[in-house]
Amino acid sequence: MIANILLYDRKPLPHKVTIMTGGSSPPPQIISRMKELGFGVNHLYGLTETYAAGTYCLWKPAWDSLPSDERYILKSKQGVQHLCVEEVDVRDSITMKKVPANGVTMGEVMFRGNTVMSGYLKDIKATDEAFRGGWFHSGDLAVKHPDGYIEVKDRLKxxxxxxxxxxxxxxxxxxxxxxxxxxxxxxxxxxxxxxxxxxxxxxxxxxxxxxxx
Missing domain, CATH: 3.30.300.30 (ANL, C-terminal domain)
Incomplete structure (x- = not known):
């Protein structure tokens, strides 16, 4: 809603406002519009089961020199492992093998660590399914880029x-x-x-x- 505010309703901010966004991946176009309004957008990714943020799109200084369209695409990625999480990886849901970090091969985002839930209340079947192979299965399909950054492509469903x-x-x-x-x-x-x-x-x-x- 803020990103699409009409020109005649826009008011300049007295200073830059840094915000964090999660949930679905923000379209690069939305990030661009927010920057025009004076907002700096930081992208986090996680689930209720991982106690909120599991990854963070850490900005690289080398990206500053890239064209604006490329910068906003990079900022919309889910990023790298958050400090509070033991491990985050993209793996094949069936074989549990790591997918190659080529930015193309899709796998499921998986977590493990002491910030990941221990299980679903009174639902052993759902808990066992979620923790197949010793990892928590997020249900999100993603690719891993050569620099280690994760990019969610869709929900598995x-x-x-x-x-x-x-x-x-x-x-x-x-x-x-x-x-x-x-x-x-x-x-x-x-x-x-x-x-x-x-x-x-x-x-x-x-x-x-x-x-x-």
Whole structure:
């Protein structure tokens, strides 16, 4: 809401305000708009089961010289292991092997350490499932880049499998947010007789924009 405030409603801040964001990955376009308004955005990632932040997108000084579009993409990553967590990794959900740090191969984000919950109350089955192989399974699909930074691509339950291809709803939403008319966007799977599933986007336009026929 703040990022999409209309020009005539904007007021300059007396100083830079640093904020932290979590939950779904913030689209780079939103981070860019927040910076224009005087906010510095720090990206954290974690779950209730990991006692909040498990990773932090630590900024590298070398990134300062990159074009602005590239900087905002980097800032939207989930980042590296937080100091309070013993281990965070991206692994194959079945074999439990590490995925290569190539920024392409997807695996599941997993945690372990004393800030990770001990289990779900009175639900042994769910606890055993969540801690398969000695790691807590987050349910988030991600890649690991060569520099060790993690980038979440989608929830395991939300990934769209279309004709055998995995489609990230997060990536499609990021593309939609790049359009100047888009205020909000959400992408889900819809059944398709030929491909099994295809992406379906729900969008809200900014004030003053209209859908053409």
């Amino acid at each position: 939300d990934i769209i499998i279309s004709g055998g291809e995995n489609i990230s709803t997060v990536e499609v939403e990021t593309v939609l947010y790049s359009h100047p008319a888009v205020f909000e966007a959400a992408v889900v799977a819809r059944p398709d007789n030929h491909r099994g599933e295809t992406p379906c986007a729900f969008m809200k336009l900014k004030e003053g924009f209209h859908v053409s026929s």
